Every structure is written in structure tokens, then in C-alpha cells.
Amino acid sequence: DARVTQTPRHKVTEMGQEVTMRCQPILGHNTVFWYRQTMMQGLELLAYFRNRAPLDDSGMPKDRFSAEMPDATLATLKIQPSEPRDSAVYFCASGLVVTSGETQYFGPGTRLLVL
Amino acid sequence: GESVGLHLPTLSVQEGDNSIINCAYSNSASDYFIWYKQESGKGPQFIIDIRSNMDKRQGQRVTVLLNKTVKHLSLQIAATQPGDSAVYFCAETLLSGTYKYIFGTGTRLKVLA
Numbered sequence: 001d002a003r004v005t006q007t008p009r010h011k012v013t014e015m016g017q018e019v020t021m022r023c024q025p026i027l028g029h030n031t032v033f034w035y036r037q038t039m040m041q042g043l044e045l046l047a048y049f050r051n052r053a054p055l056d057d058s059g060m061p062k063d064r065f066s067a068e069m070p071d072a073t074l075a076t077l078k079i080q081p082s083e084p085r086d087s088a089v090y091f092c093a094s095g096l097v098v099t100s101g102e103t104q105y106f107g108p109g110t111r112l113l114v115l
Numbered sequence: 116g117e118s119v120g121l122h123l124p125t126l127s128v129q130e131g132d133n134s135i136i137n138c139a140y141s142n143s144a145s146d147y148f149i150w151y152k153q154e155s156g157k158g159p160q161f162i163i164d165i166r167s168n169m170d171k172r173q174g175q176r177v178t179v180l181l182n183k184t185v186k187h188l189s190l191q192i193a194a195t196q197p198g199d200s201a202v203y204f205c206a207e208t209l210l211s212g213t214y215k216y217i218f219g220t221g222t223r224l225k226v227l228a
């Protein structure tokens with residue numbers, strides 16, 4: 001049963017520290033999305049990649065967030081320096097873009113708490 | 116769980132009854148729609164999708180209806196079970212565009228025993 005995996009599942013850190021979240025998309029998928037979910041804002045798109053190239057990161061605070069895909073099996077989202085307002089659940093999703101449509105499959109999320 | 120919205124709309128349904136969850140989508144050009152289910156502490160899970168050339172699509176115990184005239188989606192769950200308790204999101208995108216999805220704010224479904 002193929003699924004998206006994310007590590008770590010939980011992260012508690014102090015303000016100012018670097019946070020790195022990792023995602024392994026489903027094998028064969030060519031699109032990867034990073035979302036942030038909070039109680040107040042709901043599900044927000046931060047960035048997404050197709051065939052490892054960044055297509056849109058307009059939802060991401062550029063000064064502290066960065067997203068990369070070093071290879072087809074790994075996507076990373078980094079926050080440096082982290083701030084308490086970054087506390088949220090971060091989801092990675094992957095999909096296969098086909099002309100007839102695309103379904104995204106979500107990972108279990110990384111629950112981040114910045115103190 | 117980490118679902119959305121302090122003021123999330125909530126639908127309470129008796130076990131065994133049918134549930135109808137509604138969603139107003141934002142872009143009249145959107146041509147592909149998905150319903151997701153998010154259980155407490157988990158990521159959103161795909162339930163069913165529909166393309167804009169269809170008005171209705173059925174799955175196992177679920178039916179999605181699309182009304183493009185009023186930009187409205189609905190998810191019908193037949194014989195609602197306790198395991199259906201979750202937050203349900205609709206999402207829309209334009210297949211010929213960038214595949215960016217716009218997610219609705221979600222509806223919490225509570226199944227009463």
C-alpha cells in the first residue's frame with residue numbers, strides 16, 4: 001500500500017532554531033505539495049514541485065522558509081529561524097499529473113511546536 | 116485533532132441516517148473537484164473526485180453532486196457510520212492550469228450513536 005511518508009511526526013523546538021521536515025512521495029508521482037494547517041487559517045499551500053522543479057512557492061514566507069527536492073524520493077521544507085507563529089501541522093502531498101486529472105495523496109503530517 | 120477552524124461548521128447526524136455536506140467553490144473555471152476526509156490527528160484522505168463534465172458521481176456509500184451554475188458541490192454519505200466522523204474538505208483546481216488546489220474551510224461531521 002503506497003503512501004506518503006513524513007519525518008519527523010512531531011517536533012518541539014525553541015524560537016530561532018532551524019527546523020527541517022522531510023517527505024518521501026509515493027514512488028512514481030511527479031508532483032509534490034507542501035501545506036500548512038492551523039486552526040485559524042485552515043489548509044494553506046506553501047509550495048509545490050513538478051518533476052522536482054519548483055512551480056509555485058508564493059504561499060511561503062521567503063525570508064525564513066525554503067523548499068527543495070534533492071531527488072525524486074525526497075522533498076524538504078526548512079524553516080530558519082523558526083518562530084512561534086510557525087507552530088502548525090505541515091503536510092506533504094504527492095500526485096501524478098495526468099491529463100484526466102490528478103489526485104493528491106497526503107502524508108500524516110509533521111506537528112511542529114515552536115516555543 | 117489539528118483540523119481547521121475554531122468556527123468550523125458542524126453537521127450532526129444520527130447513525131444510519133444519510134449525511135449531506137455542502138461546499139461552495141470559488142472559481143467558476145475550476146474543472147476538477149475532490150472531497151477529502153480528515154480524521155483527528157491524520158492527513159486528509161481522498162474520498163471521491165468529479166470532473167466538470169459530470170453532474171454526479173457515485174462511490175461506495177458516497178455520492179458527489181456538482182452544480183456548476185451556482186458553483187456548488189455536495190457530498191452525500193449513505194447510512195452514516197461512527198467511522199465517518201471527521202472533517203470533510205472540498206478542493207478545486209483547473210486541470211489546464213497549474214494544478215494548484217483551493218481547499219474549502221471544511222465541515223465537521225459528528226455521528227451520533
